[in-house]
Amino acid sequence: MRTPLALALLVAAVAAVPASGAATRSIAVKDDVFSPKAATVAKGTTVVWRWQGDSPHNVVVTSGPVRFKSVVQRSGTFRKRLTRAGTYRYVCTIHAGMRGTIRVR
Numbered sequence: 001m002r003t004p005l006a007l008a009l010l011v012a013a014v015a016a017v018p019a020s021g022a023a024t025r026s027i028a029v030k031d032d033v034f035s036p037k038a039a040t041v042a043k044g045t046t047v048v049w050r051w052q053g054d055s056p057h058n059v060v061v062t063s064g065p066v067r068f069k070s071v072v073q074r075s076g077t078f079r080k081r082l083t084r085a086g087t088y089r090y091v092c093t094i095h096a097g098m099r100g101t102i103r104v105r
Contacts, residue, residue, distance in 0.1 A: 022081070027100065028052050029059070029092075034100035043104055046081045057092045064088035065104075 023045040028035040031053035041047065049059050051073060060069040065084035072094065082088065082104045092098035 022046060024048060026050055029057050031055050032095050032098055034090075034092075034098065037099070038101045038103075040103040040105065041082065043085055044081065044083055045104070046079055047102060049078045051075045051077070055095070057094060057098070059090050060093050061088050061090045064090075 023042060024047075025039055025041050025045050026048045027039065027050070029049050029051045032055070034049075039047075049070065051057065054074070056072050056074045058070050058072045059078055061067045065086035065088070066082075068080055070078035082102065085104050088102045088104065090100050090102070
């Protein structure tokens with residue numbers, strides 16, 4: 001027989017797993033830097049870029065299995081689910097040297 005505490009912990013653990021089982025990875029868009037600059041994720045992961053600085057930025061994939069871009073913004077988030085394996089290199093086209101890489105396995 002299970003104890004009420006063990007049963008409650010089991011229910012809480014199951015409830016914490018997203019229904020789709022999809023993972024999420026956050027990348028901060030700070031003033032003139034992506035943080036982290038490099039990340040490795042599994043296929044199907046949704047990457048969320050979160051604006052945290054004062055300057056406007058965008059996310060533009062310059063090479064990789066799929067190319068995409070966000071609009072220029074000062075706050076908020078941009079999400080993209082990455083379903084194809086490979087290396088995605090991206091930049092902010094407003095700020096030279098602001099670069100990042102995501103490896104999808």
